[in-house]
Amino acid sequence: MIEFRSISKRFDDGTLAVDDFSLVMPSRQTTVLVGSSGSGKTTLLRMINRMVDATSGELEIDGENVSTIEPVQLRRRIGYVMQNSGLLPHRRVIDNIATVPRLNGVPKKQAHERALELMDTVGLDRDMAERYPSQLSGGQQQRVGVARGLAVDPNILLMDEPFGAVDPIVRADLQQELLRLQRELDKTVVFVTHDIDEAFLLGDQVVILEKGGRIAQKGTPAEILAHPASDFVASFIGADRGKRALSIQTIDGAQVLVDGDGNLAGRLVEAGPA
Amino acid sequence: MNLFVDAWLWLADPLNWQGPGSIPVRIGEHLFYTGLAMLGAALVAIPLGWLIGHTGRGRELAVGISGAARALPTFGLLFLFVMLIGVTLRGPSTVFVLMLLAIPPILAGAYAGLEVIDRRTIDAARSMGMTEWQILWKVEVPLGLPLLIGGLRSATLQVVATVTLAAYVNLGGLGYDIVQGIQLRSYDQMLGAAILVILLALLFDALFAVLERYAVPRGVRAGRDTDVRTTPTGRRATAELTATT
Numbered sequence: 001m002i003e004f005r006s007i008s009k010r011f012d013d014g015t016l017a018v019d020d021f022s023l024v025m026p027s028r029q030t031t032v033l034v035g036s037s038g039s040g041k042t043t044l045l046r047m048i049n050r051m052v053d054a055t056s057g058e059l060e061i062d063g064e065n066v067s068t069i070e071p072v073q074l075r076r077r078i079g080y081v082m083q084n085s086g087l088l089p090h091r092r093v094i095d096n097i098a099t100v101p102r103l104n105g106v107p108k109k110q111a112h113e114r115a116l117e118l119m120d121t122v123g124l125d126r127d128m129a130e131r132y133p134s135q136l137s138g139g140q141q142q143r144v145g146v147a148r149g150l151a152v153d154p155n156i157l158l159m160d161e162p163f164g165a166v167d168p169i170v171r172a173d174l175q176q177e178l179l180r181l182q183r184e185l186d187k188t189v190v191f192v193t194h195d196i197d198e199a200f201l202l203g204d205q206v207v208i209l210e211k212g213g214r215i216a217q218k219g220t221p222a223e224i225l226a227h228p229a230s231d232f233v234a235s236f237i238g239a240d241r242g243k244r245a246l247s248i249q250t251i252d253g254a255q256v257l258v259d260g261d262g263n264l265a266g267r268l269v270e271a272g273p274a
Numbered sequence: 275m276n277l278f279v280d281a282w283l284w285l286a287d288p289l290n291w292q293g294p295g296s297i298p299v300r301i302g303e304h305l306f307y308t309g310l311a312m313l314g315a316a317l318v319a320i321p322l323g324w325l326i327g328h329t330g331r332g333r334e335l336a337v338g339i340s341g342a343a344r345a346l347p348t349f350g351l352l353f354l355f356v357m358l359i360g361v362t363l364r365g366p367s368t369v370f371v372l373m374l375l376a377i378p379p380i381l382a383g384a385y386a387g388l389e390v391i392d393r394r395t396i397d398a399a400r401s402m403g404m405t406e407w408q409i410l411w412k413v414e415v416p417l418g419l420p421l422l423i424g425g426l427r428s429a430t431l432q433v434v435a436t437v438t439l440a441a442y443v444n445l446g447g448l449g450y451d452i453v454q455g456i457q458l459r460s461y462d463q464m465l466g467a468a469i470l471v472i473l474l475a476l477l478f479d480a481l482f483a484v485l486e487r488y489a490v491p492r493g494v495r496a497g498r499d500t501d502v503r504t505t506p507t508g509r510r511a512t513a514e515l516t517a518t519t
Contacts, residue, residue, distance in 0.1 A: 046401075080398075082394070084394055086395060089395065090417055090493045103404065133493060135493075
């Protein structure tokens with residue numbers, strides 16, 4: 001469990017990125033922080049592994065205040081996946097994945113074996129182990145990034161817009177892959193995105209942020225969609241337009257659903273047993 | 275052309291290749307001062323450049339030093355230091371002046387090599403839990419090596435050429451033959467020695483060119499190859515050409 005208690009962050013240049021933020025991120029669930037740029041979502045994420053230190057307030061992981069943990073040790077316990085993968089360009093895929101275990105003193109052979117297993121886990125062909133990041137596609141690089149994040153089998157996985165830089169088809173693929181991984185691995189995932197569809201797809205808990213890290217609404221995707229807490233949330237999730245604003249039309253006695261753009265979305269049927 | 279023939283004869287004369295003050299001895303002296311100055315300069319400039327590149331602090335200082343020091347009149351400086359420090363210590367003062375000449379390019383190469391690395395790569399290394407030392411040695415130094423070697427390369431060329439001046443304070447080197455050649459009006463000796471200096475410079479340049487090439491990490495080189503989009507079209511164009519002929 002990750003708990004933010006009245007966290008604030010003011011950067012050196014005076015900007016208040018996060019203002020009195022409190023939130024509990026339950027263990028073994030995916031919490032998605034979603035907001036536009038300037039909402040402080042990445043700052044909040046980076047506080048968890050102390051890449052950013054809070055100006056005030058307390059952040060605890062399983063009851064342990066992170067400010068008491070040495071940053072390097074803390075970071076080696078937490079998986080981190082970033083946009084553009086952040087792979088080391090001069091190291092092969094297998095060495096990239098094995099980086100943190102090697103830093104922790106795991107023998108090379110063992111670390112490489114584990115890296116190969118992780119390549120299976122994230123759906124990468126083992127043949128790619130000897131390649132360099134620049135020889136991979138964007139989607140493959142992201143998979144390597146995820147494998148690297150999982151290398152020390154961390155309880156917590158931080159993901160900072162990991163699928164932001166790949167094309168929509170690959171992104172959809174990677175999102176499904178992450179859902180599968182999460183079912184298998186049961187990590188506490190903190191996921192940052194500006195894409196509300198991605199947030200609703202992946203999040204057990206979705207936190208919609210306004211400027212300065214103010215929580216506009218938090219809850220399950222269903223709760224948020226059913227009862228947007230404010231006009232801001234409604235407009236952010238697009239509740240009043242596009243494919244989320246469905247209306248019923250009766251055609252020859254049957255009810256069909258039409259979305260906000262006038263396209264047919266489906267047919268209204270009796271709900272089966274949930 | 276006669277002059278070049280004379281110079282060649284001077285170079286080919288076996289008498290010039292043995293005994294004290296012969297060509298091998300002069301080359302040895304030349305290389306000795308070059309090596310000493312480069313070593314001293316590298317010991318100062320590389321750590322300083324890496325410090326600046328890693329922390330991002332003092333960048334203006336580095337640019338300033340590099341720019342200003344390039345404008346230093348080496349010859350004047352050499353005499354100034356020999357006068358100030360004393361003729362007995364002319365060896366160290368010469369090496370010191372040569373170091374001043376070599377430091378700017380090495381410093382620039384060292385810090386620029388670190389500065390051009392994608393910040394996201396370094397951010398990723400840090401967020402994985404690398405210590406600052408590990409970031410420096412495992413990420414920044416390997417990725418910055420080609421530019422550092424480029425800096426060493428231009429520094430070496432400048433120093434090799436400038437060691438010639440050491441002869442003016444009676445320290446030998448290939449400059450000795452040039453200075454003596456001027457005084458004795460024996461132009462064959464002067465030109466012969468000058469050619470040797472040029473050859474030494476070219477030799478070092480070639481050596482560093484090879485080093486520079488091998489210093490580019492394989493993954494980075496591999497990326498460059500795939501990034502060149504003209505290659506496939508070029509090949510196709512060639513294939514089409516051969517197909518039609």
